[in-house]
Amino acid sequence: MSSVDQFESVFRAAVKDVYHHKPIKVESVLLITDQNEADSVKIKQQLQQFSPQLCSNSIQWHINAGEKSKTTEALLQEVEAVKPDLICSYRNLYSNAWQYPHSLGEHLDVLLQHTTIPVLVIPHPKASYAGKHALTKSSSVMVITDHLTLDHDLVSYGVAFTSPGGNLHLSHIEDEAYFQRIIKAISKIATINTDDAQEKLAKQLLKEPHDFIRSCPPALTEANINLNVIEHVNFGHHIRDYKKLIEEHELDLLVMNTKDEDQLAMHGLAYPLAVEMRQIPLLML
Structure with missing residues (x-):
């Protein structure tokens, strides 16, 4: 490696992505259900007690309720007309498929992929798989990603939906299997020391999200936000x-x-998590 390359590597290693907090305010919510009006109001009340972000009396709630099936096009038209800051709904609208952990349902799929509005996905109201504490509080919130340093907005939403004094878990899990594939490929290149590359690459991959998470508490303190930031960074x-x-x-x-x-389909990490993590609410951006 030339001295210029060495200098560039040292310089780049010293550059750290620092969290910049952006306040999130929800002023309008669209709740979409396939329940009757009374049961839909109960869901709204649950949501209001669930998060400090949703309990304000100033929030304008729009409830799209009714057991009669609606087309995905009709739901998108409703979203366009209301222009909410947040959509709340659940898996397998207008279907009995909620009984099986296999899909999100076409309506939720469309809401997630064809709008730019965050969607709060709650456990199905008829299902028994919801956690005992689901929708009762939001004092323990986790932001999950495989590239945390690029997700300032994701962290800001996590902050907004965590109760004051609560725990904000910031997680970054590097795919162990993928990492080992890279190391296996490196091991076939004679000019690279495999053990050295594995050690240094692993260290750098975890260092970046670690440094980013360390920058979060000072930013929250500066914004007068009282949360406990808990780090989860590993393979x-x-x-x-x-x-x-x-x-x-x-x-x-x-x-x-x-x-x-890079694609029309849902983010690679999001879909399997959304299908399997059915017991607690998910905020999907």
Whole structure:
């Protein structure tokens, strides 16, 4: 490596992505259900007690209720007419497929992929799989991603939906299997020391999200926000490890990205998590 390359590497390693807090305010909510009006109002009341972000009397609530099936086009037209800051709904609208952990349902899929509005996905009101504490509080919230340093908005939404004094878990799990594939490929290049590359690459991959998370508490303090920031940065398996974290920390809400700039389909990490993590609410951006 030339001296110029060495200098560039040292310089780039010194550059750190620092969290910049952006206040999130929800002023309008669209609640979409396939329940009758009375049951839909009960869901609204649950949501109001669930998060400090939703309890304000100034929020304008729009309830799209009714057991009669609506087309996805009709729902998108409703979203366009209301222009809410947040959509609240659940899996498998107008369907009995909520009994099986296999899909989100076409209506929720469309809401997640064809609007730019965050969607709060709650456990199905008829299902028995919801956690005992689901929708009762939001004092333990986890932001999950595989590239935390690029997700300032994701963290800001996590902050907004965590109760004052609560725990904000910031997690970054590097895919262990993918990392080992890279190391296996490196091991076939004679000019690279495999052990050295594995050690330094692993260290750098975890250092970046670690440094980013360390920058969050000072930013929140400056914004007069009282939260406990808890770090989870390691190698592992996304689904298995997040299930374990939910159980260990009795999480009330998961916050994740849904959109993928490079494809029309849902972000690769979001879909399997959304299908399997049915016991607590998910905030999907």
